[in-house]
Amino acid sequence: MAELRYDSGPGVGGMDGPAEPLPADPGAPGAGGPAEDPGTGLLDRAHALLAAHPVADGYSGLPWALRHLPWFDLELGESAVATDVPRMRQGHVGALFWALHLPEGLTGDRAVSATLEQLDLVKTVVRAHPDGLRLGCAPGPVTDVRHCGRIAVLPGPAGAAALGDSLGILRSLHGLGLRALTLSGASWASEAGLTRFGEEVLREMNRLGMLADLSGASADTLRRACAVSKAPLLCARSAARALRPHPANLPDDLLAALGAAKGLCLVPLTAEQTGPSVRDVADHLGHVREVAGAHSVGLSGTYDAGSAHPQELADASCYPRLIAELLRRGWSDTDIALLTWENVQRVLREADFTAREAQRRREPSTLTIAALDG
Template identity: 75%
Template sequence: MADLQDELHTPPEVDPFDEPAEPRPDSHEARPHAAGPDEAPLERAHALLALHPVADGYSGLPWALRHLHWFDLELGECAVDTDLPRLREGHVGALLWSLHLPEGLRGERAVGATLDQLDLVRTVVRNHPEGLRLAGTVGQITDARNCGRVAVLLGPASAASLGDSLGILRSLHALGLRALTLTGASWASEAGLTRFGEEVLREMNRLGVLADLSGASADTIRRVLAVSKAPVLCTRSAARALRPHPANLPDELLVELGAAKGLCMVPLTAEQTGTTVRDVADHLDHVRALAGAQCVGLSGTYDAGTAHPRELRDASRYPHLVAELLRRGWSETDLALLTWENVQRVLRDGEFTARAAQMRREPSTAKIADLDG
C-alpha cells in the first residue's frame, strides 16, 4: 500500500511542500538545451503538440473553483491541478469543463446547481480573456486556437440536470451545453433507455448535444449506439480488461464503439488506468487496437478529486504521455488523431447531424409522464 501511495500524486492541499519553489527540472522551460538519451522523445512530443494540441475530454475545474474564495488562473493557482501556465506547458488547446453534480441532487436542486456552475464558468472565462475563450462549435474552437486561447466547452452535465424536461435541455444547450452524461436518471438506468430516454437522445441529436456514455450500463450503451444518429463520447472510460473499474469498457463494447465511430477518452487517473504513465499508455494501446486510432482520445480528469500517476500529476504533463507513446512506436498521424483530430471529428459530425435533423424535425414536446407513465 505504501508503494502505491508513493506513486500517486498527492494534491497540494494535503502536502503543500510537494512542489519546489524554483522551476521544476522536468519543466520544458527549465531543461538545458542539450538532450539526454531519453529526452529526444520528449522534445519530439513538445514539437508534435505544438502542431496538434490536446483536446482534453474532462476537467472538474468548475466544481473545484467553487470552494476557493479567490483564484487567478493566469498567474497560476496551486490549489487546483489546472491553470493557464500549466495548460500552456501541456499544450492543451481545448477542454470540456464538467458540470457534473454531487450524488443525490435531483429535480430543481440539480437544475439550479447546474445553472450555478454555468454562471461560474462564464465568469471565469470572462475574467481570463487572454487565456480562455468559450466555444460551442468546431469553428469557434479553431478561432480560439488561432488566437492563442484555450477553448472551453461546456459539459458533460449530469442527466439529472434536465429535471426530466426537454425544455430545460434546450435551455441548457442555448447557454452552451455540448455534452450530457446518460446516467443517474430514471430514463437511463441499468435496464437501458426508456421511451422517454430515446426521445431525450433524439432531441440531443437535433440540438447538437453529444451523449456521454461513461458509467452507463451495457444495455444503455448499446441502445444509444442503435438510436443515435450522432457519434457518442465516453469522456472517462478506459479498458476493463486491463483494470476492472465500472466506468471502463469491456472489449466487446470497445469494438462496438469503434464500429459506431464513437470516441473513448481514456482518463489519466490511477483508479481507472493505473499508477504510472506506462499503465495509461497500455490502456491507450488496448483501446486503439480494438476501437481503432480514430476512436481514442484523452481525458485528463484533473480537479475531479482523483489521484493521478506522478508523471501525469497536472495539466502540464501531457508531453510526458506523448513521449511514452512515441517510444512505443505510435506514428505522428495516430498521435494527432489522439490529441486533437478525433475530438474535432466527433464535434463536427454532431454539428452536421444537428443541422440535418433541424430540417426535418420540430422541437419535441414529449413529457416523461406520457411516454414512461
C-alpha cells in the same frame, strides 16, 4: 490580474487539494528521470507534435473546484488546483470540456439550479481570463480560439439529473452553452437501459448538436444509444476493463461497438482507472486503439475532479511526458494527432452536421416522460 472572489463554501469530499509539485522533465539536463525516461529527443519531439496538434481534454472538474476557493487567478497561476493557464500552455492543451459536477444524490430542482449556477460560473471565469480562455462551443469556434492563441472551454458534460426530466430544460441548457450530457443516473437511463423517454432525450440532443456521454452508463444503455444516436457518442472517462476492472472502464465488446459507431473513448489519466504510472496509461491507450480503432481514442485529464493521478501526470502540464512514452512505443505522428486533437474535432463536426440535418426534418420535441414512460 484576473482575480475572482467567491464566498468559500463547504468543502466537497474527494475534491483535489493543492496540486502536487511538478517533477522535473525526465529528459531535462540533470534530472534523474524514472526508468521509463523517454529521453530528451522524444520529449522534444512530443512538444513539437503537441504544438501542431494540441490536446483536446475530454473532462476537467475545474468549475466545482473553483466554486469552493475564496479567490483564484488562472492566468497568473493557481496552486490550489491542477489546471491553470500556465500549466495548460506548458502541456499544450488547446481545448477542454469543463464538467458541471454535481454532489452525489442531488436531484430535481436542486440539480437543475446547481447546474445553472455552474454554467454561469464557467462563463464568469472565462470572461475574467480573456488572455488565456475563450468559450468554444462548436468545431469552427474551437479552431478559431486556438488560432487566436487562447484555450477553448466547452461547458459539459452535465449529469442527467440537470434535465429534471424536461426536454425544455435540455434546450434551455443548450442555449446557455451546455455541450455534453452524461446519460446515466436517471430513471430514463439506468441499468435497464434507455427508456422511450431516454431515447427521445437522445434524439433531441442529436437535433441540438449536444454530445452524449456514456461514461458510467450500463452496457444496455450504451448499446441502445449506439443504435439510436445519429451522431457519435462519447465515453468521457472510460479506460479498458481488460487491463483494469474498474466499473467505469469498458469491456472489449463495448469498445468495439463504440468504435463501430464512430464514437470516442476518452481515457482518463487517473491512477484508479488506468494505473499508477504513465506506462499504465499508455497501455490503456494502446488497447483502446487496437480494439476500437485509432479514430476512436482520446484523452481525458480528469484533473480537479477528486481523482489521484499517475506520478508522472500530476497536472495539466504533463501531457508531453505521455506523448513521449507513446512515441517510444512506436506510435505514428498521425495516430498521435488523432489522439490529441483530431478525434474530438471530428466528433464535434459530425454532431454539428447531424444537428443541421435533423433541424430540417424535426421540430423541437414536446413529448414528456409521463407520456412515454408513464
